[in-house]
Amino acid sequence: MIDAKKYIEEIDKKQDKLTSLSDEIWGYAETAFTEFQSVEALQKFFESEGFLVTPHAYGVETAFTAEYGSGTPRVGVLGEFDALSGLSQVSDLIEKKAVTEGASGHGCGHNLLGVGSAAAAQAIKKYLEDGHAGTVVYYGCPGEEGGSGKAFMARNGAFKDLDFALTWHPATVNQVCKDSSLANFQVLYEFKGISAHAAGCPEMGRSALDALEIMNVGTNFLREHMIDKARVHYAITDTGGYSPNVVQSEAKAIYLIRAPKVGQAAELYKRVDKIAEGAAIMTETTYSKQLIKSCANLVSNRVLEQALYEAMQEIGVPSYTEDAYERAEKYTATTPDGSGRVFDDLIDDHLIPENVEYLREKKHSRINDFIVPYETIHLVKCGGGSTDVGDASWMCPTAQINTATWAPQTPGHSWQVVSQGKSEIAHKGMLYAGKSIALAAIKMMEEPERIAKARKEYDEVMKDQEYIPIPEGIEPRPISAIK
Ligand SMILES: [Zn+2]
Numbered sequence: 001m002i003d004a005k006k007y008i009e010e011i012d013k014k015q016d017k018l019t020s021l022s023d024e025i026w027g028y029a030e031t032a033f034t035e036f037q038s039v040e041a042l043q044k045f046f047e048s049e050g051f052l053v054t055p056h057a058y059g060v061e062t063a064f065t066a067e068y069g070s071g072t073p074r075v076g077v078l079g080e081f082d083a084l085s086g087l088s089q090v091s092d093l094i095e096k097k098a099v100t101e102g103a104s105g106h107g108c109g110h111n112l113l114g115v116g117s118a119a120a121a122q123a124i125k126k127y128l129e130d131g132h133a134g135t136v137v138y139y140g141c142p143g144e145e146g147g148s149g150k151a152f153m154a155r156n157g158a159f160k161d162l163d164f165a166l167t168w169h170p171a172t173v174n175q176v177c178k179d180s181s182l183a184n185f186q187v188l189y190e191f192k193g194i195s196a197h198a199a200g201c202p203e204m205g206r207s208a209l210d211a212l213e214i215m216n217v218g219t220n221f222l223r224e225h226m227i228d229k230a231r232v233h234y235a236i237t238d239t240g241g242y243s244p245n246v247v248q249s250e251a252k253a254i255y256l257i258r259a260p261k262v263g264q265a266a267e268l269y270k271r272v273d274k275i276a277e278g279a280a281i282m283t284e285t286t287y288s289k290q291l292i293k294s295c296a297n298l299v300s301n302r303v304l305e306q307a308l309y310e311a312m313q314e315i316g317v318p319s320y321t322e323d324a325y326e327r328a329e330k331y332t333a334t335t336p337d338g339s340g341r342v343f344d345d346l347i348d349d350h351l352i353p354e355n356v357e358y359l360r361e362k363k364h365s366r367i368n369d370f371i372v373p374y375e376t377i378h379l380v381k382c383g384g385g386s387t388d389v390g391d392a393s394w395m396c397p398t399a400q401i402n403t404a405t406w407a408p409q410t411p412g413h414s415w416q417v418v419s420q421g422k423s424e425i426a427h428k429g430m431l432y433a434g435k436s437i438a439l440a441a442i443k444m445m446e447e448p449e450r451i452a453k454a455r456k457e458y459d460e461v462m463k464d465q466e467y468i469p470i471p472e473g474i475e476p477r478p479i480s481a482i483k
């Protein structure tokens with residue numbers, strides 16, 4: 001057995017370069033499909049490290065791949081780097097304050113995500129340089145937030161040729177992601193009516209805004225009759241103007257329709273379509289729709305999850321300065337609960353008693369500087385949304401981890417995330433994720449039978465399941481271009 005851990009040291013050696021790259025991307029804070037500077041910085045990094053960089057990969061302008069090695073096994077590491085609009089925030093300040101009001105910010109920690117995965121790819125390259133067979137491919141995946149960049153990449157042929165793919169996401173805890181994520185469809189609904197003076201001749205007008213409001217009301221009644229974990233949300237993007245004395249002839253909303261399985265989301269999408277149609281009939285307006293993007297639910301792979309869990313344990317969680325603990329406590333105090341509680345409910349008869357005891361002890365940690373036992377991961381309230389990692393997971397066996405990059409209870413997509421994006425805990429969590437992914441990948445590459453086992457599990461789960469790709473002709477668009 002080789003000493004896989006020695007390749008991980010590569011990440012420690014390059015940690016200054018890695019953390020400053022992540023900080024640089026934090027500063028760019030570019031939203032979906034406009035990540036030009038972030039991509040340039042990452043590509044430069046990979047070129048300087050001797051990877052073969054392919055820009056505009058799989059027909060997506062801000063996607064790229066960085067590859068090293070040859071032949072099999074072919075291992076993918078997925079990275080993201082897009083930010084969220086409206087979340088500008090001063091770094092390291094423990095109160096909400098924008099750098100530039102209305103500007104974007106890294107509210108999901110993707111500055112860390114992209115670079116943590118790059119760190120992993122770099123360590124795997126070190127292993128390959130030592131004469132081991134195989135290829136590592138870093139996928140620079142743009143537009144995760146509201147864009148499903150990976151779904152477009154998957155439609156255009158990405159990930160299929162991999163033996164397996166690994167990734168991670170910043171979080172408040174260290175754990176393997178065991179749960180699935182929600183599949184979704186994002187759709188722009190547009191109503192068209194007839195404008196008229198709202199007091200002088202309202203009978204001449206047909207209100208598109210009425211239609212949109214009725215559609216939203218209809219959807220809110222639909223909620224009671226959807227499956228439990230389904231979710232529908234909307235943003236009204238065009239109310240038809242600012243004049244109440246005009247019957248609005250146009251109105252638009254973007255709907256996000258989610259459910260645990262792709263097929264269920266597709267069914268729900270059809271029901272929302274019917275509501276739009278009904279609203280148009282009731283108001284004598286017309287409606288049209290545009291599918292913006294869709295993404296698949298995440299298909300888990302227990303073999304890969306186990307490999308990641310073992311790697312996380314072998315590397316061990318980072319240690320922190322007292323300052324980091326004190327600051328984390330202050331961030332936690334800014335959240336609505338403020339108690340730092342990680343687990344809502346530890347009562348589960350099926351759990352191993354030692355694990356329950358362990359979690360009780362850890363329930364109020366100042367930083368969650370421990371690994372959630374694999375068996376108890378379902379107790380952590382984490383995720384609940386969608387990720388386009390789901391689409392990669394339909395193409396090849398895929399798994400991901402979370403590491404603690406933020407104080408306990410930091411909400412996702414919040415100013416607290418942006419503020420902590422360049423902090424000690426963020427940097428350490430990022431490097432820990434990179435090391436864990438690299439170690440798991442190298443160990444898998446050392447054991448071809450384990451790779452075969454992961455594939456077998458994948459094949460079994462995928463039997464009788466059908467992937468629904470984004471239809472041809474629909475291309476990735478920045479949110480600002482959706483009209
Ligand atoms: Zn997010």
Ligand SMILES: [Zn+2]
Binds near residue numbers: 108109110144169
């Ligand atoms: Zn994210």
